[in-house]
Amino acid sequence: MPSLKEDVSIGNLGSLQTLPDSFTWKFTAADSALPLSSSAVEESIPVIDLSDPDVITLIGNACKTWGAFQISNHGIPQKLLNDIESLSKTLFDIPSEKKLEATSSDKGVSGYGEPRIASFFERKMWSEGFTIADGSYRDHFLTLWPHDYTKYCGIIEEFKGKMENLASRLLSWILGSLGVTVDDIEWAQKLENSGSKVGRGAIRLNHYPVCPEPERAMGLAAHTDSTILTILHQSNTGGLQVFREETGWVTVEPVPGALVVNIGDLFHILSNGKIMSVVHRARVNQIRSRISIAYLWGGPAGDVEIRPIPKIVGPAESALYRPITWNEYLRIKYEVFDKAFDAIRAVNPTN
Numbered sequence: 001m002p003s004l005k006e007d008v009s010i011g012n013l014g015s016l017q018t019l020p021d022s023f024t025w026k027f028t029a030a031d032s033a034l035p036l037s038s039s040a041v042e043e044s045i046p047v048i049d050l051s052d053p054d055v056i057t058l059i060g061n062a063c064k065t066w067g068a069f070q071i072s073n074h075g076i077p078q079k080l081l082n083d084i085e086s087l088s089k090t091l092f093d094i095p096s097e098k099k100l101e102a103t104s105s106d107k108g109v110s111g112y113g114e115p116r117i118a119s120f121f122e123r124k125m126w127s128e129g130f131t132i133a134d135g136s137y138r139d140h141f142l143t144l145w146p147h148d149y150t151k152y153c154g155i156i157e158e159f160k161g162k163m164e165n166l167a168s169r170l171l172s173w174i175l176g177s178l179g180v181t182v183d184d185i186e187w188a189q190k191l192e193n194s195g196s197k198v199g200r201g202a203i204r205l206n207h208y209p210v211c212p213e214p215e216r217a218m219g220l221a222a223h224t225d226s227t228i229l230t231i232l233h234q235s236n237t238g239g240l241q242v243f244r245e246e247t248g249w250v251t252v253e254p255v256p257g258a259l260v261v262n263i264g265d266l267f268h269i270l271s272n273g274k275i276m277s278v279v280h281r282a283r284v285n286q287i288r289s290r291i292s293i294a295y296l297w298g299g300p301a302g303d304v305e306i307r308p309i310p311k312i313v314g315p316a317e318s319a320l321y322r323p324i325t326w327n328e329y330l331r332i333k334y335e336v337f338d339k340a341f342d343a344i345r346a347v348n349p350t351n
């Protein structure tokens with residue numbers, strides 16, 4: 001009998017009746033999430049109304065406690081969220097062979113494929129995704145949708161524009177909670193003066209098909225995002241979990257219309273570790289497939305050096321990390337993964 005194991009393509013996981021060996025993960029007790037009892041709900045990340053007059057304090061507390069929060073009244077039209085969710089569903093419904101024609105040519109650029117972090121894990125993850133990082137996504141869209149190409153590119157561009165705006169509003173509030181402004185980030189100030197963008201946005205569409213044995217499978221393994229911050233839309237099916245030292249894994253239940261905000265590594269560096277990037281993962285389930293759309297707001301292009309903001313470090317402390325460009329940080333992250341902060345620790349801490 002031919003071995004099924006080698007034939008498994010991430011493009012049609014949803015049709016499998018059993019979990020192939022290569023997708024089987026071993027979990028310890030500490031790996032499981034809290035049951036969602038009423039007390040556990042209190043123990044999840046807060047939902048913050050962005051029109052609340054105390055928004056800076058609320059965001060600051062959530063960032064320091066969790067490194068993540070949900071937002072309502074964020075100004076992203078529900079129709080746009082629905083549109084990008086149905087774009088994603090349509091994309092992942094395409095037959096596997098056709099999706100594979102849109103495979104990204106290189107890691108980190110646009111196209112279809114398994115999660116970028118897959119190479120750090122022995123076991124395979126129960127998900128497929130499509131990354132939109134540069135303009136080459138349009139070529140893939142043309143292959144996938146010769147007729148609806150313009151409509152779908154329009155949705156992506158509108159989503160990118162609105163999310164970028166929201167991301168920079170969030171950055172101002174998060175910095176405000178630490179008593180600084182964007183003007184205290186030397187490179188951000190220079191970029192703004194020259195009319196350039198502070199952060200560069202990428203989009204990752206994720207699909208987690210129904211899974212025959214969800215308790216032994218992993219949708220997306222534990223990681224931190226390399227970004228300044230990430231804004232996530234999850235469909236009405238939960239699966240996202242965040243890790244907190246004191247509590248363990250906590251499920252982030254979808255709240256209709258709300259978006260999830262995660263602090264990424266770049267903000268961790270800027271804040272000198274005062275606000276830490278949040279470890280998170282996605283689990284899967286047996287009943288409903290799940291879509292999530294991550295807007296990954298990364299760092300500046302070129303030779304701009306990122307370092308902890310001097311005003312945050314303060315006179316009595318030292319900068320924990322050495323200056324580093326965004327591209328160099330990404331290179332290190334995709335070499336050493338969860339040891340990236342160790343790799344960029346300042347040798348002779350200075351302030």
Ligand SMILES: O=C(O)CCC(=O)C(=O)O
Binds near residue numbers: 225232240281282
């Ligand atoms: O699907 C999710 O809830 C998480 C997605 C995620 O963490 C990512 O795309 O980086």
Ligand SMILES: [Fe+2]
Binds near residue numbers: 223224225230280
């Ligand atoms: Fe993530």
